[in-house]
Amino acid sequence: MTRFRRAPYDERVSTFEVIATAVVVVLGLALAAYVIAVYNSLVEVRNNIDKAWKDIDVLLQQRHDELPNLVDTVKGYLQHESDLLARIVRLRTGYGHATSIEEKARTENELNRELGRLRLAWEAYPDLEASPLFARVMARISALESSIADRRELFNESVTIYNVRIARFPELLVAVLFGYRRHAFLAPS
Amino acid sequence: MGRVLAAFGAAIGWHLVFGLAAPLFLLMALGLVASALTSRGRQEGNAWLGLLLLPALATLFGVLAAPLRALIQLGLFAFEQHGGVAHPVWRAVLVNPWIDAYLGAAGLLMALVALSRLGGTWSKLQHVANLPTSKARSAAVGLVEVEGTARVAVGQFDAAIETRGPAYDWEHAIPATAMLYKGTAQASAGMQSSTCEFLRPFFVEDATGRILIDPRGARFGSFRTLYLFGEPPARLALSKDRLLDGDPVYVMGRVRPRSDAPSLAADAERVVLAAFPDGHRSSAPGWVGRVRAALSKRDVFLVSDTREAGVHRALGDSLLEAFMSELILFIAALWLCLTHAPFLRH
Numbered sequence: 331m332t333r334f335r336r337a338p339y340d341e342r343v344s345t346f347e348v349i350a351t352a353v354v355v356v357l358g359l360a361l362a363a364y365v366i367a368v369y370n371s372l373v374e375v376r377n378n379i380d381k382a383w384k385d386i387d388v389l390l391q392q393r394h395d396e397l398p399n400l401v402d403t404v405k406g407y408l409q410h411e412s413d414l415l416a417r418i419v420r421l422r423t424g425y426g427h428a429t430s431i432e433e434k435a436r437t438e439n440e441l442n443r444e445l446g447r448l449r450l451a452w453e454a455y456p457d458l459e460a461s462p463l464f465a466r467v468m469a470r471i472s473a474l475e476s477s478i479a480d481r482r483e484l485f486n487e488s489v490t491i492y493n494v495r496i497a498r499f500p501e502l503l504v505a506v507l508f509g510y511r512r513h514a515f516l517a518p519s
Numbered sequence: 520m521g522r523v524l525a526a527f528g529a530a531i532g533w534h535l536v537f538g539l540a541a542p543l544f545l546l547m548a549l550g551l552v553a554s555a556l557t558s559r560g561r562q563e564g565n566a567w568l569g570l571l572l573l574p575a576l577a578t579l580f581g582v583l584a585a586p587l588r589a590l591i592q593l594g595l596f597a598f599e600q601h602g603g604v605a606h607p608v609w610r611a612v613l614v615n616p617w618i619d620a621y622l623g624a625a626g627l628l629m630a631l632v633a634l635s636r637l638g639g640t641w642s643k644l645q646h647v648a649n650l651p652t653s654k655a656r657s658a659a660v661g662l663v664e665v666e667g668t669a670r671v672a673v674g675q676f677d678a679a680i681e682t683r684g685p686a687y688d689w690e691h692a693i694p695a696t697a698m699l700y701k702g703t704a705q706a707s708a709g710m711q712s713s714t715c716e717f718l719r720p721f722f723v724e725d726a727t728g729r730i731l732i733d734p735r736g737a738r739f740g741s742f743r744t745l746y747l748f749g750e751p752p753a754r755l756a757l758s759k760d761r762l763l764d765g766d767p768v769y770v771m772g773r774v775r776p777r778s779d780a781p782s783l784a785a786d787a788e789r790v791v792l793a794a795f796p797d798g799h800r801s802s803a804p805g806w807v808g809r810v811r812a813a814l815s816k817r818d819v820f821l822v823s824d825t826r827e828a829g830v831h832r833a834l835g836d837s838l839l840e841a842f843m844s845e846l847i848l849f850i851a852a853l854w855l856c857l858t859h860a861p862f863l864r865h
Binding site: 348349382480481488491 | 650
């Protein structure tokens with residue numbers, strides 16, 4: 331009777347197999363680490379925007395608190411600009427109701443445009459500019475504007491860094507995957 | 520590509536130097552053994568206690584020697600085809616699977632530890648890239664970066680000027696306009712001093728104003744990452760040995776409220792950008808302090824006399840070089856382990 335014996339099976343693995351497995355595992359870990367690093371980096375730049383906004387928001391609120399005084403001071407002279415004054419008051423209220431930074435930034439940009447128009451309007455009234463009450467209100471607003479300008483620069487730089495990061499390849503892939511979108515800038519007043 | 524090649528070349532160079540320096544640790548280990556064997560009387564106990572350092576010395580030897588050993592082994596492959604190493608003494612040293620397995624295991628362990636330590640440099644690099652540059656006047660509390668001109672801060676924390684190194688009359692050696700100073704060999708007031716470090720609070724001034732910087736507790740160092748211990752958390756990286764009044768300066772760190780600020784102070788007068796909170800500086804001197812500072816998770820603090828782009832580039836190069844160096848160690852150690860692992864079919 332012929333007895334068949336199984337060929338000895340070498341259970342050991344080859345060096346090539348171990349190195350190939352190690353390379354695949356290392357590459358996989360490196361890819362996962364890269365995606366995590368990019369994601370964390372995007373979280374950081376996004377948080378920088380939030381932090382920069384919180385710093386500027388305090389000053390914007392203080393400036394908004396001065397707006398009713400400004401409107402009260404100029405409305406006697408600018409009766410024909412009542413629509414413009416009403417829009418400014420409405421935008422100020424809208425800023426208070428805005429919930430997101432994007433919305434607040436857009437409202438603030440619109441408010442700045444209307445204030446620019448108001449500035450052009452009162453320049454036609456030298457009596458108004460000579461008024462001590464108007465001068466006092468404007469001095470307070472100007473002091474705030476100077477501080478706002480520094481922080482607006484910081485905020486806009488934060489937004490630039492964020493917008494560049496989410497538009498750049500390969501961060502773009504991670505940004506799209508996690509729903510990061512372009513952020514609005516804050517226009518100068 | 521050029522940066523990668525440069526980093527790779529530098530890493531290879533470092534490993535050759537490390538490999539050649541590794542026998543020093545063996546000599547030290549042999550010295551400890553000889554001291555223990557020949558000691559007499561009261562010194563005998565200390566000499567035997569010294570033997571406890573042997574594992575550390577052997578591990579350091581393994582870590583430093585692994586890449587060079589792998590290179591030698593690669594050369595031996597070719598050499599073995601033509602008769603190989605015949606002399607028994609050389610065979611015991613060069614064709615010894617136990618030595619290779621030991622060097623491989625030590626190198627692999629340290630490569631993994633060192634690779635994990637690169638996170639500190641990566642994080643600092645990300646902060647430099649991601650942080651917007653704050654204006655000095657309106658720097659908010661928290662992590663910020665500022666750029667501007669260094670200015671001497673008179674009367675700010677003057678009672679607590681830090682000096683390290685041998686005690687000597689530094690006023691004769693350090694210019695009055697220096698805020699950061701790393702001395703080397705200097706003749707001062709008739710005596711020769713070897714090294715010293717000098718850290719004094721200073722202002723960073725830009726177009727909007729100035730902010731106080733308190734570098735006390737930080738360490739001098741180049742942008743080259745420490746090979747084994749990773750990025751030190753608080754570092755002064757200068758292109759020359761001092762930072763003088765009027766020099767351009769870049770600072771990244773955490774802005775904190777000043778406890779000693781006058782009640783009427785406004786904006787930047789109320790805050791300080793400090794390496795460490797008051798009373799929490801590294802107290803341990805020398806290597807113990809360095810290792811402890813490197814291993815602890817502290818706030819990021821970096822002062823440099825280059826601009827932001829230069830800091831980013833230098834940190835990037837440093838990270839790349841360290842990564843290449845540790846990757847070479849990892850591959851060499853893995854290869855040494857694998858060529859002698861019993862479960863492998865060669």
